[in-house]
Amino acid sequence: MSALGVLPAQAIEGLIRTGAIRAASPVSPAQIQPASLDLRLGDHAWRVRASFLPGAGRSVAERLPDFAMHRMSLTGGAVLETGCVYIVPLVESLALPRDLSAVANAKSSTGRLDLFTRLIVDHGSEFDRVEAGYAGPLFAEICPRSFSVLVRPGMRLNQIRFRRGRAVIPDEELARLQAERRLVDGDAHIDGGIGFSVDLVARDGAPVGWRARAHSGLIDLDRIDHYPVAEFWDPVHPRPGGGIILDPGAFYILVSREAVHVPPDCAAEMAPYTPMMGEFRVHYAGFFDPGFGHAAAGGAGARGVLEVRCHEAPFALEHGQIVGRLVYERMAAPPDRLYGAGLGSTYQGQGLKLAKHFRSP
Numbered sequence: 001m002s003a004l005g006v007l008p009a010q011a012i013e014g015l016i017r018t019g020a021i022r023a024a025s026p027v028s029p030a031q032i033q034p035a036s037l038d039l040r041l042g043d044h045a046w047r048v049r050a051s052f053l054p055g056a057g058r059s060v061a062e063r064l065p066d067f068a069m070h071r072m073s074l075t076g077g078a079v080l081e082t083g084c085v086y087i088v089p090l091v092e093s094l095a096l097p098r099d100l101s102a103v104a105n106a107k108s109s110t111g112r113l114d115l116f117t118r119l120i121v122d123h124g125s126e127f128d129r130v131e132a133g134y135a136g137p138l139f140a141e142i143c144p145r146s147f148s149v150l151v152r153p154g155m156r157l158n159q160i161r162f163r164r165g166r167a168v169i170p171d172e173e174l175a176r177l178q179a180e181r182r183l184v185d186g187d188a189h190i191d192g193g194i195g196f197s198v199d200l201v202a203r204d205g206a207p208v209g210w211r212a213r214a215h216s217g218l219i220d221l222d223r224i225d226h227y228p229v230a231e232f233w234d235p236v237h238p239r240p241g242g243g244i245i246l247d248p249g250a251f252y253i254l255v256s257r258e259a260v261h262v263p264p265d266c267a268a269e270m271a272p273y274t275p276m277m278g279e280f281r282v283h284y285a286g287f288f289d290p291g292f293g294h295a296a297a298g299g300a301g302a303r304g305v306l307e308v309r310c311h312e313a314p315f316a317l318e319h320g321q322i323v324g325r326l327v328y329e330r331m332a333a334p335p336d337r338l339y340g341a342g343l344g345s346t347y348q349g350q351g352l353k354l355a356k357h358f359r360s361p
Contacts, residue, residue, distance in 0.1 A: 004165035006035050006267045007100075008290070008335035012162065020100070022093045031156065034289040034335040035267045038107065038156035039119075039138060040091040045078065046071050048085050051141060059122040060087070060139050074153050079218065082144045087120070090138040091154070094121075094130065096162075102130035104160045105269070105286050111307045112355035113219065114146035114212060114251045117157045130160070145309075146212035146251045147232065150220040157221075161267070161287060167329035169266070174328060177263075183328065184258040193271065193325035196304055199257040199352075200238050200319035207235035208244065209254040210354060219357055227358050243318040246310035255352040256304035257320060262292040264334045268326045270304060282306050282324045290331060291338025303351050 007015070009032050015021045021037065031038040048067040054060050064087065072078055080086055096102065104119035105128060118127040122136040140158055142151075151157075169177070171190050178188045189195035200208045210233040217231060236252065238244055246252065262268050270286035293302035306323060317323075 002099075002164070003332040005163070005167045005330040005332035007162040007164065008331055008333050009034050010336045011332065012037050015100075015162065020095055020097060022095060024091050027092070033159065034291060034337050034339050035331065036159040036161040036287055036289065037092070038159045039104070039140070041074060041140065041151060041153055041155045041157065042089040042091055043075050043153040044071055044073050045080070045086045045088040045142075048087055051085050051143070053120065053124055053127065054122060055125055056123055060120055060137070061122075074151055077150050077152050077220075079148055079150055080142055080144050081148045082146065084143065086142045088140045088142060090140055092160075093137045095135040096130070096133055098133040100162055100164055101132040102134075102160050102162045104128040104130070104158050106158050107156060108305070109355045109357070110157045112253060112305065112353075113149065113357070114144070114307065114309075115149060115157065116143040116145055117141070119158060119160065147216055147219050150218055150222075152222065155221055159287060163329075164332060167267075169328040169330060177266075177328070181261065181263055183261050183263075184326070186258060189322060191325070193327040195322045195325050196256045196258045196260070196270075197320045197322045198306060198317060199255050199303070200243055200317065202238050207352075208238055209236035209252050209352065210234065211236050211247075211253075212251040221357070224356050225359055229354065229358050232358065233354065238319070243316055246308065246315045246317055248310050248312060248314060250310055252306075252308040252310075253352070253354060254306040254308055256306060258304070260288065260293045260302055260304050260326065262288045262290055262328075262339070264290045264338055265331050266290060266328050267331060268292070268328045271325055271327050281309055281311065288326070289339035290335050305353060 012032055016027050046064060046068045047070050049069055050067055052063055052067055054063045106117045110117050118141045120127065120139040120141055121130055121134060174190050174194060177183055184194055202208055213232055213234055219227060236244055267290055268288035
């Protein structure tokens, strides 16, 4: 396959067969998503005193002695504590052809736990970016921010997407696709992607969001639908005059006002709208696979869950305020599987939804 765009699942399988994607243990079919590959934690981690990038001409292994505090085994389970930074070698490595680059992002459940996870590669000067033709190991930088977590080898916290050439769909074409296919419901604000806004309207007394509780218990990432929401989250309700006030340092789960559709020949990524929009950041786990919210995959539109952290000052967030954008990309070919279509996809058709580890409130 030599077409430009994001590589689909069947092309990722081809990269595994040809050795462009390598692994210390065989890649499981469950790791292969419609337009991305889940990456697995190796069997040990280093606790480091600071986040770092190796920089041009230097490997992660060469830089680790400058920052490593101690090495820890993940076999049998290990606790990653809030406020600490860890570097974990991944099971997968790459030997990409010269025309293929990659980008990584946290998986949805990882982001919803405020488990900050980024990809690092040898000679890298950016997180989550893999230059075309890269050959070498992959590492995850992990920093739990709200909850300490129990991890084991083989867990999948981030994912990687492969691209050939420039795949971003320009605004003019987005406008046409919106008119023909309704990429989002309602009016689309198109400017470097499709803008999405926050939904802060209370319905039947239900919360409009959730705020992570301080000093909560440990979360075992293997436990699904297990933890009581009230032990880890406080409900967020709008003020009498509407909107909410974000507290500095607090982490929130909110939801977009727009329902998102990703057609089978497209992929999308959530990105910040502009750093000038306020004293907060939409901390995003941003890949939207082909079929997300799309009728062909059993969806009827799905809201985007927003992981929001306020920074220096309290910030008043209003209903309908634009907080980010969806950047759509062309697929090199439609994938042979779609998000939600028999894949056990957790968040198809979602509204305001916490990570899968929590019982439904």
